[in-house]
């Protein structure tokens with residue numbers, strides 16, 4: 769049962785393809801769990817298509833149709849190989865670094881993504897707090913397994929956290945299972961050990 773969803777602005781940016789890769793992967797992880805947001809995304813994509821139809825026509829070069837048909841004849845690129853069979857799509861096909869221990873009961877595995885955001889997997893053991901941090905840009909976290917709680921409530925598998933401001937209190941893992949999350953940020957500055965790891969790893 770999903771409780772926490774991305775904002776419509778985030779879904780619109782995802783539909784338009786303007787979210788940086790790491791943030792788009794977090795949103796896609798939520799979309800894999802959430803039929804409600806998949807419906808919203810379909811509506812946004814249809815709206816975008818309708819807007820395109822309303823644009824005034826522009827002149828094309830004389831061979832534009834031939835070039836388009838030529839491109840359609842080319843075979844589709846092969847799907848990316850599955851690199852991480854233990855993870856759900858689309859995270860099973862992305863390149864990840866190694867696990868780094870970044871404090872008692874917390875490990876971090878960076879995502880090898882391009883673009884203006886950085887991200888990775890965080891695995892925290894029961895009762896542990898996620899690292900304290902402040903934000904300068906957009907930040908998103910999607911729970912893959914286990915659960916955590918913060919001032920916005922409880923977040924379980926599929927829930928997406930998109931905090932607007934600095935956390936007053938760091939999120940804490942609740943329940944008996946470790947909590948695995950995919951996180952991404954445009955400008956999160958981690959404090960403590962994970963901040964040290966963030967600077968060491970360079971993302």
Ligand SMILES: [Zn+2]
Nearest residue numbers: 773774802805
């Ligand atoms: Zn949703």
